[in-house]
Amino acid sequence: MKTGAVIIGASHAGTQAAAALRQSGWQDPITLVSNEGCLPYHRPPLSKGFLSGQQGEDQILLRGEGFYRDQQITLLNGREVQQILPDRQTVEVDGATLPYEALILATGAVPRRLSLPGSGLDNILMLRTLADSRLLKEHLRDAERIVIVGGGFIGLEVAATAAKAGKAVTVIEAQDRLIARALPPLLSGYFRDLHVQNGVAIRLNARLDRFEGEGGRVSHVLLAGGERLAADLVLVGVGSDANCSLTAQAGLAMEAGGILVDAYCATSAASIYAVGDCAAQLNTHTGAVMRVESVQNATDQARALAAHLTDKPLPARGANWFWSDQYAAKLQMAGIVREGCDGLLRGDPQSGEFTFLQMMDSRLVAAFSVNRAGDHMAARKLIASRARLDRTMAIDPAVPLVKAVVEMEKA
Ligand SMILES: Cc1cc2nc3c(=O)[nH]c(=O)nc-3n(C[C@H](O)[C@H](O)[C@H](O)COP(=O)(O)OP(=O)(O)OC[C@H]3O[C@@H](n4cnc5c(N)ncnc54)[C@H](O)[C@@H]3O)c2cc1C
Structure with a gap:
């Protein structure tokens, strides 16, 4: 009997791998193992529509049960x-042994924890899972003063949701600007202003010292300079690390903080593959081995792996893309932020609709669009085809971005 594919983790990467294997004609059994006790769901709404109450649990499922x-x-x-x-091509699942022909690790990432005094107090929460989001939603109802540690995407999306619900929100960020890892300075400044306009206090260059509590619950957040911020609820959003708890004992090669995989998502061990947030792969656009934490990366890697396992041609890899919703601003990013690029501004940030283009040797390498979905869709294609742009046309928001192309390397 064929042992088939065993997939560990049933989120964006694992569920897509299972679906894509079937779509590509994989006939053998597929077993999807999830340590979450619910049907697989979309993770992005956990800090957006689900947290705000706009979407219910049944509206965020990746697939219906019947699928x-x-x-x-x-x-x-x-x-x-x-x-x-x-060596035995098996995995241990709660005391049972499961054999595999192909093993796919889609174990994702785990949020980083703080180890400061008081970190274990109640009402200091993190956000990764549906259970986390349910808990945060429940606590948000009664809390008035919310301190968010970390000015990255998750922290700022929660800040926007809480501010819209009328809460007093303070964001503490250790760096000198928001979302510094993923955004160029112009966008960091735009989002800082947007939050301030919505009543959120932003503390940049802020160092946390410790948390204080009363009756086991957090009551204050102390900064290194001695400042004491009152808090009914703290959300810690300081990034996440690849979930590699199974890999050390399996002896898989690691790089850039993730499980090293090749273009087919194969790890260093025979018949073991990794996809999604846990995998580190050579990015053909940046030339670096990196982990990319996004739904697009998880699903694209899963599709590529399914093609490989069913002897189909690899799908063409497009540009990386990502989105974030904060207040009325829909940020859509294509490509990956780079050092040493020059920037072109298309449209006026004051109008709430603009795109910031990052160029390298006249080629478009990244685009950050706020409420300009058309620019974003065009930029994805232009980055993938390594297009060169005419600068004068590219900065004119009345001219479609594709019209600014002067040369394309790939069709
Ligand atoms: C709040 C939030 C908002 C986000 N917003 C966006 C967004 O707007 N846009 C975007 O592109 N991306 C967003 N992301 C990132 C995106 O959700 C991730 O990149 C994506 O979920 C990665 O999918 P994955 O399947 O690789 O990993 P994960 O989604 O982390 O799933 C891994 C799964 O494996 C399970 N697992 C781990 N170990 C085991 C084991 N030993 N046995 C069984 N099961 C196991 C885990 O419990 C988990 O269910 C957001 C993430 C979060 C947390």
Whole structure:
């Protein structure tokens, strides 16, 4: 009997890998193991529509229950893989042994924890899972003063949701600007102003010292300079690390903080693959081995792996893309922020609709669009085709971005 594919983790990467395997004609069994006790769901709404109450749990499912049955995908829900035994091509799942022909690690990422005094107090929360978001939503209802540690995407999306609900919100960021890892300074400044206009206090260059509590619950956040901020609720959003708890014992090669994979998502061990947030792969646009934490990366890698395992041609890899919703601003990013680029501004940030283009040797390498979905869709194609742009046309928001192309390397 064929042992089939075993997929560890049933989120964006794992569920897409299962679906894409079936779509590509994989006939053998597929077992999807999830340690979350619910049907696989979209993670982005956890800090946006689900947290604000605009979307219910049934509206954020990746696939309906019938999908797994119809596609003959065995979903082992609420079950955890404890160990991989590569020599025997098996995994241990809660005391049972599961053999595999192909093992796909889609174990994602885990949020970084703080180890400051008081970090263990109640009402200091993190956000990664549906259970986390349910808890945060519940606590947000009664809290009035919310301190968010970390001015990255998750922290700022939660800040926007809480501010819209009328809460007093303070964001503490250790760097001198917001979302510094993913955005150029112009966009960091735009989002700082947007939050300030919505009543959020932003503390840049701020160092946390400790948390203080009363009755086991957090009551104050202390900064290194001695400042004491009152808080009914603290959300810690200081980034995440690849979930590699199974990989050390399996002896898989690691790089850039993730499980090293090749263009086909194969790890250093035979018949073991990794996709999504846990995987580190050579990015053909930046030339660096990196982990990319986005839904697009998770689904694209899963599709590429399914093609490889079913002997189909690899789908063409497009540009990386990502989005974030804060207040009425829909930020859509294409490409990856780079050092040493020059920037072109298309449109006026004051109008709430603009695109910031990052150029390298006249080629478009990244584009950050706020409420300009057309620019974003065009930029994805132009970055993938390594297009050169005419600068004068590119900065004119009345001219479609594709009209600014002077040369394309790939069709
Ligand atoms: C609040 C939030 C908002 C986000 N917003 C956006 C956004 O707007 N746009 C965007 O592109 N991206 C966004 N992201 C990032 C995006 O959700 C991730 O890049 C994506 O979820 C990665 O998918 P994944 O399948 O690789 O990993 P994950 O989604 O982390 O899933 C991994 C799964 O594996 C399970 N697992 C781990 N170990 C085991 C084990 N041993 N046994 C069984 N199961 C296991 C985990 O519990 C988890 O369910 C957001 C993330 C968060 C947390």
